Amino acid sequence: MEPDHRPKSGLNLPPGMSQTSLKLETPSTNSFLWISNRSSPRSISNLSASSSSPSKAKTTCSDRFIPCRSSSRLHTFGLIEKPSPSKEGGNDAYIRLLRQELFGPDFAASNSCSSPVGGGQGSPSSLNRNMMRFKVEHSSSLSSPFSPSNLGRADGGLFSEGSTPPAKPPRKVPKTPHKVLDAPQLQDDFYLNLVDWSSQNILAVGLGTCVYLWNASNSKVTKLCDLGPNDSVCSVQWTREGSYVSIGTNLGLVQVWDGAQGKKIRTMSGHQTRTGVLAWNSRILSSGSRDRAILQHDLRVSDDYISKLVGHKSEICGLKWSHDDRELASGGNDNQLLVWNLHSQQPLHKLREHTAAVKAIAWSPHQSDLLVSGGGTADRCIRFWNTTNGNQLNSMDTGSQVCNLAWSKNVNEIVSTHGYSQNQVMVWKYPSLTKVATLTGHSFRVLYLAMSPDGQTIVTGAGDETLRFWNIFPSIKLPAPGRETGLWSMGRTYIR
Numbered sequence: 001m002e003p004d005h006r007p008k009s010g011l012n013l014p015p016g017m018s019q020t021s022l023k024l025e026t027p028s029t030n031s032f033l034w035i036s037n038r039s040s041p042r043s044i045s046n047l048s049a050s051s052s053s054p055s056k057a058k059t060t061c062s063d064r065f066i067p068c069r070s071s072s073r074l075h076t077f078g079l080i081e082k083p084s085p086s087k088e089g090g091n092d093a094y095i096r097l098l099r100q101e102l103f104g105p106d107f108a109a110s111n112s113c114s115s116p117v118g119g120g121q122g123s124p125s126s127l128n129r130n131m132m133r134f135k136v137e138h139s140s141s142l143s144s145p146f147s148p149s150n151l152g153r154a155d156g157g158l159f160s161e162g163s164t165p166p167a168k169p170p171r172k173v174p175k176t177p178h179k180v181l182d183a184p185q186l187q188d189d190f191y192l193n194l195v196d197w198s199s200q201n202i203l204a205v206g207l208g209t210c211v212y213l214w215n216a217s218n219s220k221v222t223k224l225c226d227l228g229p230n231d232s233v234c235s236v237q238w239t240r241e242g243s244y245v246s247i248g249t250n251l252g253l254v255q256v257w258d259g260a261q262g263k264k265i266r267t268m269s270g271h272q273t274r275t276g277v278l279a280w281n282s283r284i285l286s287s288g289s290r291d292r293a294i295l296q297h298d299l300r301v302s303d304d305y306i307s308k309l310v311g312h313k314s315e316i317c318g319l320k321w322s323h324d325d326r327e328l329a330s331g332g333n334d335n336q337l338l339v340w341n342l343h344s345q346q347p348l349h350k351l352r353e354h355t356a357a358v359k360a361i362a363w364s365p366h367q368s369d370l371l372v373s374g375g376g377t378a379d380r381c382i383r384f385w386n387t388t389n390g391n392q393l394n395s396m397d398t399g400s401q402v403c404n405l406a407w408s409k410n411v412n413e414i415v416s417t418h419g420y421s422q423n424q425v426m427v428w429k430y431p432s433l434t435k436v437a438t439l440t441g442h443s444f445r446v447l448y449l450a451m452s453p454d455g456q457t458i459v460t461g462a463g464d465e466t467l468r469f470w471n472i473f474p475s476i477k478l479p480a481p482g483r484e485t486g487l488w489s490m491g492r493t494y495i496r
Contacts, residue, residue: 293316
């Protein structure tokens, strides 16, 4: 081919492209202007007819080039069309991520095969597993306030596989009493029971020879009775309805008073010496004495007592009826805990694991046949019993004398009051027996304990002649409003 002697073109060529790579043809009726870039992978020079070869057949071409995409290599440049998130299937990635956060990566992977977005090479189902996930840094430094949510963590997240929900933080209990009342002549005697709170919100307190009633609703104080110089109050106990209060005296008498009218209903004898503990069920009043006997009184009959239970070898200081009125538990200074049946004169169980006097007794309101008891200074233990078979279920050493026990009716927790040597009030969870709170304030043994009718407040009394009121239990959880099932409900549900 002869060299080209035409003048040089004024085109500015890009680097690496020689001028010989461009060929300018003279326009004619059967040819068109074309540019061939030999360095391009998509050469189109074979589609044009050159004027230098007139012997070849003439080719008619249009003024527009439309490539054939079937033979192109668009996937090399990542130009394969993908579904748009704004069109159908746009929420699948979000749904998959939400499932992964809530139920773990295994659940998300098992459901990805059914997702309309997944499948094929480079499928989002295989790539989105870590989408929008924070990397968990295991370091000893303080966590950032912008740290990842516990829902998506694999090291103990809320719903991660094989893990248990995190423990609730301990409930906050006020450490100080919200009210303190003076109680002069409140005796420091472990074997007496001088404080009780009625279901009508009236507190009865035995002070010396007198019994006083304190109305918790208006703080009004009423003097109920005075036993005189020759006797003294050893125990007080309200009926379950809160209308009558029974009083045990130092002379061994049992008196029953109408709390609202301030009148004595009856006096019953039978004990030889002081009556230090009383317990009501629905219709029977039980009294325990230093004479080691338990007397059963029925106000509906004229006799002073209808039966006598003998089993203890020393003074009786603890007495409680079960909530279903079937069993009576008694504790004495002989270190015994006895369980009696309503229709038997002999104890069903003689529990002798305590090594000191048993004054603290309480029945569970949440589980039948579950009894808890506490021992004195030489024992210091709280023990749990199954009264069906008499087996001990659990025990723990509190480190100090156990004076009283009460079971919350709102939550499954127990409050215990203590004497030597720490004089504290303690709250325990059951059945884990973890300590919820320790309350201090009394300077003497906390010998007396009673609970308010709503189950939220307790009152404690001690030889320091004070009554202290503590808010330790939450309110009872009411069930959520249910679906109406009446004839006219029409399937409606409550909105609020």
